[in-house]
Amino acid sequence: MARKDDSLLNNLQKEHIGGKLCLITGATSGIGKEAAIGLLELGAQVVITARDIARGQAVQREIQMKSGRSRVELYELDLSSKKSIQEFVKNFKKRHKGLDLLINNAGVSHPQRKESAEGIEATFAVNHLGPFWLTEALLDTLQNNAPSRIINVASALHYRGKIDFLAGGDALARKENYSGLQAYNDSKLCNVIYTMDLFRKLQSKNVSVYAFHPGVVNTGLIRDYPGIVHAIWGLISKSPKKAAKPLVQLASLPDPGPSGTYFHGTKRKNPLPISNDPAVADQLRKLSESLG
Numbered sequence: 001m002a003r004k005d006d007s008l009l010n011n012l013q014k015e016h017i018g019g020k021l022c023l024i025t026g027a028t029s030g031i032g033k034e035a036a037i038g039l040l041e042l043g044a045q046v047v048i049t050a051r052d053i054a055r056g057q058a059v060q061r062e063i064q065m066k067s068g069r070s071r072v073e074l075y076e077l078d079l080s081s082k083k084s085i086q087e088f089v090k091n092f093k094k095r096h097k098g099l100d101l102l103i104n105n106a107g108v109s110h111p112q113r114k115e116s117a118e119g120i121e122a123t124f125a126v127n128h129l130g131p132f133w134l135t136e137a138l139l140d141t142l143q144n145n146a147p148s149r150i151i152n153v154a155s156a157l158h159y160r161g162k163i164d165f166l167a168g169g170d171a172l173a174r175k176e177n178y179s180g181l182q183a184y185n186d187s188k189l190c191n192v193i194y195t196m197d198l199f200r201k202l203q204s205k206n207v208s209v210y211a212f213h214p215g216v217v218n219t220g221l222i223r224d225y226p227g228i229v230h231a232i233w234g235l236i237s238k239s240p241k242k243a244a245k246p247l248v249q250l251a252s253l254p255d256p257g258p259s260g261t262y263f264h265g266t267k268r269k270n271p272l273p274i275s276n277d278p279a280v281a282d283q284l285r286k287l288s289e290s291l292g
């Protein structure tokens with residue numbers, strides 16, 4: 001993204017995003033919460049989601065207080081459940097015909113293997129499958145408000161991702177030799193592959209699509225890992241507020257760069273080459289649809 005002085009940047013952002021409808025998942029903590037505050041401060045209308053509605057209401061009040069803005073809607077959404085996603089989309093579409101910005105930010109990292117209610121390995125379910133189903137179900141609303149934008153919060157750990165499970169068999173279930181880190185890396189590679197898939201599919205529809213890596217950030221993502229991981233993380237990580245700044249820029253600048261770009265903070269980077277392979281994207285799409 002082009003560097004401009006802070007006040008000019010801020011005015012450009014306000015002009016572009018002011019009054020627009022932005023949906024951000026995973027805004028109950030970490031990067032998502034700070035990004036929601038940043039978008040509100042720029043004058044956007046923000047929709048947040050929560051698995052636990054009471055917790056969501058507390059965060060909604062906190063976000064309103066910190067931003068000094070009231071335009072925050074809250075919906076219940078559990079990305080590990082297709083039923084919950086369908087219910088959310090139904091409720092969202094009752095109120096809104098269009099959507100200007102979707103930020104798929106919610107994510108998990110589980111040191112121990114878990115399954116979703118539908119029996120799918122939980123990291124894949126929450127980090128890839130849920131956002132896939134959600135995005136596909138909201139494409140009509142994004143097209144209604146085109147030019148519109150999708151940002152998928154991925155990770156530089158996608159460079160260590162593997163997609164052996166696309167070959168079939170039991171690899172996706174990860175019942176043998178589960179590694180939480182590998183499951184996370186693989187799910188983040190799926191985020192980047194899906195971003196490039198969407199970029200190709202939406203090129204003629206005026207919906208731009210980006211993948212974003214926020215850096216190493218001190219959030220709840222590692223909450224289930226042992227103390228030593230927290231200690232190291234505390235030394236190498238930045239604050240969620242700092243990490244959210246380039247995400248808010250990507251969301252709100254009129255022209256942050258060509259659709260289909262992977263951003264590491266504000267810098268454009270080439271993602272893992274396999275992310276650009278349409279045949280791989282088709283395989284991932286077919287697998288994701290077959291699990292629905």
Ligand SMILES: NC(=O)c1ccc[n+]([C@@H]2O[C@H](COP(=O)([O-])OP(=O)(O)OC[C@H]3O[C@@H](n4cnc5c(N)ncnc54)[C@H](OP(=O)(O)O)[C@@H]3O)[C@@H](O)[C@H]2O)c1
Binds near residue numbers: 079220
């Ligand atoms: N932190 C880092 O260093 C880092 C680095 C690279 C990429 N990222 C990515 O950044 C994104 C945000 O993570 P974060 O670091 O801000 O972590 P975080 O503080 O743990 O926030 C994660 C958010 O995801 C939500 N979430 C978890 N499971 C969900 C589910 N089943 N359905 C709906 N929402 C769910 C959480 O909601 P609850 O409050 O209900 O748990 C929370 O709001 C993730 O995609 C992560 O992979 C983070």
